[in-house]
Amino acid sequence: MLISEAYQLTLSRLLELGGAEVFLSESSFLRTITAVLFDFCSKTGISKNVVNFQALYGVSRYSINPAPGAAPGTSAEWGTGAWGAAEWGTGTVGSSQQALFKFMKAEHVWWAGRYLEKISIHDLAVLESSWEAKRTSPQYWSDDAAPVEQIDIYPVSDKTGANVSPSYGDFVGSGSNFSVLATELPVVPALSMNDEIPFVPASAVQYIVWGAIRDILGSSSETRDDQRAMYADSRYREGVLIYKTIVEQEMGG
């Protein structure tokens, strides 16, 4: 479903076709539905992807949203690369191939194609008292002490990986670089009214629309309607619950 179609559906449900701009502009709706989509994807973990980026000698902390062409370890404001047209068959989204998702939280990490165990800083200190000084092949990762969207690697790498731009969609095991699997989230400025609603399957789009309606009716404006907002909220939560359950129980988390 295009975002413009979701806009029309929302107006239809609110019986506000014609004169809609008075209370719900397209730009306002775009902000609302993107925020709902962000919330839905982060709560359900419905869409995951792999990012590969360069390892650097002696560097322990890395952003999982690496900036293309910048020094490894520095963050982009959002991820880049071709977004999931192959997954959902919706074609190119937006006016270019750039910047449609970012990663929220690392779930699994590989170095040179080798799986790294997640470990807490406390356990690491117990396991290896001189871990901070050690330089060899990475074995563990942690996000205990790292800022959001970043990870720490132990021991720090004793070599610099092949010089590559961040890549997405599959593992690149060669070149002593990192691969991170994480939940992907939409980037607010990248979506327009002519885009498909990304990341969620057709069956889940209705829940995104109900989430937007909840926010519109639950706001403190003259559109406020508590009963209808409660119904919209129930429908939205119904969607979050089922897709979170599918991800956790059928897809292994």
Add this chain to the structure above:
Amino acid sequence: MPIYTLFTLRSRVLDLLDQNTELYPASDVDREINDSIRAWNSFTGAIVSEKPVPGGSVPGQVLYPVPSGLLYPLRISVSGRELQRSWISAISRTRRSWVTERTPSRPWLWIPVGINKFAIWPAIETASITINVFGVAEPAKLVNDFDLIEFHDEDADAIVKLAAVNLLFREGGSVFAQASLMYRHYLGRLKERSRFRNIKLPRYWLLRKESADADL
């Protein structure tokens, strides 16, 4: 199992809307029926299908997208041979470099990655080997009056009621409030039919003012 046409389902929804086709044109009713079927199927997983990965295997590729038209995968087969399912944590404990391992044509495991991707182990070195994905499908959209779908009667009843509530939403006030209690019926049926036995569903109730209005 009984078979329903779109025409029948639409008629039953309109019965709950006093046959008001001016306020509720057929296109709107049909859209809500289709959305309600999709919601129901997300919980029950009753509609399943098998689809090939377009183009088959790509040499060395570990991650594959779930083919369009499938909601999430349940089984994967390669060249007609079903793979066993594993999880990232499980395979990574025993084979730490599994993402770099290759086979000419016979992988053993598949691993779900979110709902729209899956990994295979070992990755196939040969191009264009057939990979089929069996899974819960996106329901085909009912478009024409005599498009068909199979339901238990109780499921059809729940779907009709959900579609009606979604349409009555535009009326607001006590009309919607009273009608919205049908949503509880839908939730009750979902609880019985969900493929996930322990799933907790949202609670829905009437606010005091709307409740009083609805009683009038």
